[in-house]
Amino acid sequence: MKVAVLGYGTVGLGVYEMLKTAKGLEPGPVLVRPGKDDAPFKVTSIEAIVNDPEVGAAAEVMGGVEPAFSYAAAVLSAGKHLVTSNKALVAARGIELAEIAREHGAAFLFSAACGGGVPFLHHLSLARESDEILSLGGILNGTTNYMLDAIQRLGLEYEQALKDAQRLGYAEADPTADVSGLDALRKIMLACAVAWGRLPREGLLNEGIASVTAADAAHFMARGYTCRLMARGGKTGDGIYAYVEPVLLREGAAECSVLENYNMARYEGACAGPIILMGQGAGRWPTASAVLRDLGCILLGHREMLPACCAEVPADNGGVSHLYYVRLPAHRAAALPCESAESAGGVARLVTKPMSVAAMHAFAAKIRAEGGEIFFAALEQ
Amino acid sequence: MKVAVLGYGTVGLGVYEMLKTAKGLEPGPVLVRPGKDDAPFKVTSIEAIVNDPEVGAAAEVMGGVEPAFSYAAAVLSAGKHLVTSNKALVAARGIELAEIAREHGAAFLFSAACGGGVPFLHHLSLARESDEILSLGGILNGTTNYMLDAIQRLGLEYEQALKDAQRLGYAEADPTADVSGLDALRKIMLACAVAWGRLPREGLLNEGIASVTAADAAHFMARGYTCRLMARGGKTGDGIYAYVEPVLLREGAAECSVLENYNMARYEGACAGPIILMGQGAGRWPTASAVLRDLGCILLGHREMLPACCAEVPADNGGVSHLYYVRLPAHRAAALPCESAESAGGVARLVTKPMSVAAMHAFAAKIRAEGGEIFFAALEQ
Numbered sequence: 107m108k109v110a111v112l113g114y115g116t117v118g119l120g121v122y123e124m125l126k127t128a129k130g131l132e133p134g135p136v137l138v139r140p141g142k143d144d145a146p147f148k149v150t151s152i153e154a155i156v157n158d159p160e161v162g163a164a165a166e167v168m169g170g171v172e173p174a175f176s177y178a179a180a181v182l183s184a185g186k187h188l189v190t191s192n193k194a195l196v197a198a199r200g201i202e203l204a205e206i207a208r209e210h211g212a213a214f215l216f217s218a219a220c221g222g223g224v225p226f227l228h229h230l231s232l233a234r235e236s237d238e239i240l241s242l243g244g245i246l247n248g249t250t251n252y253m254l255d256a257i258q259r260l261g262l263e264y265e266q267a268l269k270d271a272q273r274l275g276y277a278e279a280d281p282t283a284d285v286s287g288l289d290a291l292r293k294i295m296l297a298c299a300v301a302w303g304r305l306p307r308e309g310l311l312n313e314g315i316a317s318v319t320a321a322d323a324a325h326f327m328a329r330g331y332t333c334r335l336m337a338r339g340g341k342t343g344d345g346i347y348a349y350v351e352p353v354l355l356r357e358g359a360a361e362c363s364v365l366e367n368y369n370m371a372r373y374e375g376a377c378a379g380p381i382i383l384m385g386q387g388a389g390r391w392p393t394a395s396a397v398l399r400d401l402g403c404i405l406l407g408h409r410e411m412l413p414a415c416c417a418e419v420p421a422d423n424g425g426v427s428h429l430y431y432v433r434l435p436a437h438r439a440a441a442l443p444c445e446s447a448e449s450a451g452g453v454a455r456l457v458t459k460p461m462s463v464a465a466m467h468a469f470a471a472k473i474r475a476e477g478g479e480i481f482f483a484a485l486e487q
Numbered sequence: 488m489k490v491a492v493l494g495y496g497t498v499g500l501g502v503y504e505m506l507k508t509a510k511g512l513e514p515g516p517v518l519v520r521p522g523k524d525d526a527p528f529k530v531t532s533i534e535a536i537v538n539d540p541e542v543g544a545a546a547e548v549m550g551g552v553e554p555a556f557s558y559a560a561a562v563l564s565a566g567k568h569l570v571t572s573n574k575a576l577v578a579a580r581g582i583e584l585a586e587i588a589r590e591h592g593a594a595f596l597f598s599a600a601c602g603g604g605v606p607f608l609h610h611l612s613l614a615r616e617s618d619e620i621l622s623l624g625g626i627l628n629g630t631t632n633y634m635l636d637a638i639q640r641l642g643l644e645y646e647q648a649l650k651d652a653q654r655l656g657y658a659e660a661d662p663t664a665d666v667s668g669l670d671a672l673r674k675i676m677l678a679c680a681v682a683w684g685r686l687p688r689e690g691l692l693n694e695g696i697a698s699v700t701a702a703d704a705a706h707f708m709a710r711g712y713t714c715r716l717m718a719r720g721g722k723t724g725d726g727i728y729a730y731v732e733p734v735l736l737r738e739g740a741a742e743c744s745v746l747e748n749y750n751m752a753r754y755e756g757a758c759a760g761p762i763i764l765m766g767q768g769a770g771r772w773p774t775a776s777a778v779l780r781d782l783g784c785i786l787l788g789h790r791e792m793l794p795a796c797c798a799e800v801p802a803d804n805g806g807v808s809h810l811y812y813v814r815l816p817a818h819r820a821a822a823l824p825c826e827s828a829e830s831a832g833g834v835a836r837l838v839t840k841p842m843s844v845a846a847m848h849a850f851a852a853k854i855r856a857e858g859g860e861i862f863f864a865a866l867e868q
Contacts, residue, residue: 124758128617223759225613229606235786236509236779360744360765377505378604378776384741384763395759398617405616407788 108134109401110155110186112177113168114148117191117218120394121165128398130405134161137177152177156184163187163213163404165397171198182206182214189400191218191393197292201305204412213409215400220293221246223392224385225399226371230300231411238376239301241340246293248367248387249277249284250315250335254352255365258323258332264316276367276388287312287335287350294337294348301373303413304346306339306421311349311467317481318352322433325455326354326483331431332362333483338426345422349463352483354431359486360384423467427460428484435478442469457485489515490782491536491567493558494549495529498572498599501775502546509779511786515542518558533558537565544568544594544785546778552579563587563595570781572599572774578673582686585793594790596781601674602627604773605766606780607752611681612792619757620682622721627674629748629768630658630665631696631716635733636746639704639713645697657748657769668693668716668731675718675729682754684794685727687720687802692730692848698862699733703814706836707735707864712812713743714864719807726803730844733864735812740867741765805845809865813837816859823850838866 109125111118114136125133135149135158143150152173155161164181166188168174174195181188183206190196196203196216207214217227226244233239245251252274253267262270268285271277283289291312299305315335326333331354339348355361360382364370369387374380386392400408432442432455439447439454447456458466466482473480490506492499495517506514514528516539521531533554536542545562547569549555555576562569564587571577577584577597588595598608607625614620626632633655634648643651649666652658664670672693680686696716707714712735720729736742741763745751750768755761767773781789813823813836820828820835828837839847847863854861 120758124617131617223756223762225606225610225762228613232606232780232783233776235783236505236512237776358744358746360741363739363741363744365739375604375776377501377772377779379767379770379773380765381604381606382763382765384761384765386760389760391758392760395614395618395756398758399613402613402616403787406784406790409787 107162107405108132108160110134110161110164111136112164112166114138115167116390117167117393117397120390121167121397124394124398128402131401134158152180156180161186163189163401165401166190166192167397168192169194171195175199178203179206182210182212185210185212187213187404189397190216191397193219193289193292193296197295200296200299200412201416201418204410204416207410208414213404215403215408215411216296217400217411218393218396220296221369221371222248222385222387222389223395224369224371224383224387225396226383227296227300227411228399228403229381229383230297230373233373233375233378234301237378240374240376242297242301242373243294243336243338244371245334245361245364245369246337246371246387247284247290247335248369249281251364252276252367254315254318254333254335257318257320258327261320263320264318285314285316287314290335290337290350294339294350298339298346298348299416300411302341302346303416304419305416306346306348307418309421309423311423311463313351313467313470313482315352317479319481322481326431330357331355332357334361334364340426342422342425345425346419347423347426347463348421349423351463353486354483355486424462424464426463428463429487430458430461430466430482431485432456432458432480432482434473434480438473438478488543488786489513489541491515491542491545492517493545493547495519496548497771498548498774498778501771502548502778505775505779509783512782515539533561537561542567544570544782546782547571547573548778549573550575552576556580559584560587563591563593566591566593568594568785570778571597572778574600574673574677578676581677581680581793582797582799585791585797589791589795594785596784596789596792597677598781598792599774599777601677602750602752603629603766603768603770604776605750605752605764605768606777607764608677608681608792609780609784610762610764611678611754614754614756614759615682618759621755621757623678623682623754624675624717624719625752626715626742626745626750627718627752627768628665628671628716629750630662632745632750633657633748635696635699635714635716638699638701639708642701644701645699666695666697668695671716671718671731675720675731679720679727679729680797681792683722683727684797685800686797687727687729688799690802690804692804692844694732694848694851694863696733698860700862703862707812711738712736713738715742715745721807723803723806726806727800728804728807728844729802730804732844734867735864736867805843807844808841809844810868811839811842811847811863812866813839813861813863815854815861819854819859
């Protein structure tokens with residue numbers, strides 16, 4: 107099957123190269139920006155791909171919602187299969203693309219959009235057919251994992267960790283989507299949609315890592331904890347919860363062995379029990395390998411990753427509770443239900459009694475609106 | 488698709504129950520021993536299944552090579568798909584079964600035969616199509632992991648750890664296949680066959696855990712190491728290495744977070760990088776979930792897990808080297824190339840210079856032939 111590549115950046119080049127040796131696949135035309143068509147295999151209009159009868163599938167690796175959505179819709183409407191690594195696209199308009207694909211008998215797969223080389227969405231899409239998926243989540247952003255690891259193992263301050271991540275190519279010039287937890291949130295949205303056919307949309311909560319300091323790290327590490335930015339999704343009665351926040355884990359937890367820019371995804375099946383998948387969550391070759399794996403699955407007969415019934419639902423983060431570790435202005439400590447606390451120099455560090463995720467995130471927003479500084483992380487028991 | 492179940496033991500019952508709710512699947516007749524057919528859905532002859540036009544596939548979960556092979560061959564020869572959890576069967580006669588399946592247009596999948604609920608073989612079979620698999624392995628036997636964990640974390644002696652494992656149903660009354668490393672060896676044979684189309688047969692090496700004592704554990708744990716029984720396979724020039732042996736890992740390695748009877752499989756892809764998969768490696772529901780996953784893959788179009796070219800090859804374990812930690816009679820310590828050593832009460836504990844796997848296993852066999860006691864484990868750097 108000849109595969110067109112939409113985009114020729116970091117991942118696009120990797121996909122193009124891997125297509126040269128993959129079994130049953132070969133590289134087709136590559137869509138680039140006007141003026142960048144400096145080789146015969148490069149084209150500048152999506153029509154050249156859509157109208158090419160030899161092209162059986164396209165790999166969209168451009169990023170962003172537009173023009174990626176229009177291109178993807180055109181490819182699928184022509185009955186050609188589509189694979190994408192673009193989480194923003196699938197989170198924003200994946201349900202529409204799945205419907206277009208279904209109408210035209212084309213495949214629409216996107217495991218590279220969550221976890222890079224880690225086969226998380228692929229696996230969820232298989233497991234849901236015979237097992238009940240109870241919960242899912244993990245470390246889904248390699249940039250922030252690299253930074254947290256550097257802050258904790260090397261004792262770096264946040265700003266230095268960010269600079270190092272940028273120098274190594276792990277963080278973008280504008281790192282907002284990563285450090286705010288938005289990137290991980292998009293990924294957990296996709297995982298919920300694949301596992302349960304419900305894409306959580308409103309009421310999502312994401313607390314990133316921008317508030318963590320070397321002093322925080324020294325404090326919780328001295329107590330035997332390691333911090334990871336975790337995305338979590340699950341069922342709560344009739345609803346779906348989906349949120350991202352820092353979590354403190356006890357030494358020896360599998361998450362603590364996830365170093366540098368690695369990812370770890372996990373789900374709990376009613377029958378399978380906990381299944382954990384680790385690997386490189388980003389980068390040219392790991393992400394390209396996930397795109398190629400999806401293309402191989404299309405050759406085998408796979409067609410859909412989102413179940414046919416998939417619908418948007420509001421997230422319900424009021425029904426999940428944790429203990430939280432919180433650092434905040436000492437004069438505001440009394441506002442939290444407190445298990446234990448210590449205070450020095452106007453700063454309190456405390457462990458709360460169980461609080462809902464919604465309540466904790468709302469409280470942090472309030473402190474910040476007052477001009478106060480707060481760091482919080484769920485305590486894994 | 489109606490699925491017959493061959494065997495109604497621990498896993499068989501799980502498969503039968505899961506078939507009742509799995510999408511696109513339903514339970515068919517269950518093959519039991521004569522005299523055990525105490526319900527209408529149970530049959531006692533394989534012909535009743537082979538000749539049932541409604542049966543589209545069978546799940547073989549009996550264990551053992553015969554009559555499992557004859558039954559599996561009969562099912563495949565009738566053009567019905569076959570899924571099995573039986574590693575002894577696939578290691579002994581999997582290549583023949585794959586050929587029969589191919590001749591008759593039937594599927595032959597066996598991911599439940601390696602790693603229980605962990606989707607290792609499934610994943611290798613996808614990854615090999617577009618990526619080069621460089622090496623693979625992991626903790627593939629839950630019984631011995633449970634025992635090693637109990638010896639190390641609870642300070643139990645080997646015999647007590649074995650009794651506990653038997654009481655909990657993790658170890659069989661005759662635990663030889665588990666504690667000798669043979670069970671893990673069969674699994675790594677299958678993984679090599681799936682990844683490279685080469686089933687290593689002669690020259691395989693398996694050192695189990697029967698030689699480890701609480702004193703050994705105290706000694707290497709004081710030096711910051713945790714012991715796991717690891718199976719390893721890889722390419723060495725033109726050959727394939729495949730062996731099982733205890734390995735000492737530094738604190739913080741992902742393997743150290745594998746507790747109780749869990750499994751961890753890993754492979755290194757040239758493009759994907761290291762991919763690690765963890766979960767429950769045995770038990771009714773995890774193993775049944777892997778059988779059901781394979782059946783779901785058949786619905787999607789999967790047909791083969793062993794590549795068409797798969798052939799038996801001798802294993803080449805002479806070209807892989809490690810440092811080894813060794814406890815042996817003090818008077819024999821000089822026979823090893825030694826990096827550091829200590830000796831007390833006639834017993835020496837030493838770390839060797841790099842030695843080939845073949846040389847270390849041969850040396851241990853020699854010491855035992857002399858009536859000496861030896862424990863060894865590769866040192867992970």
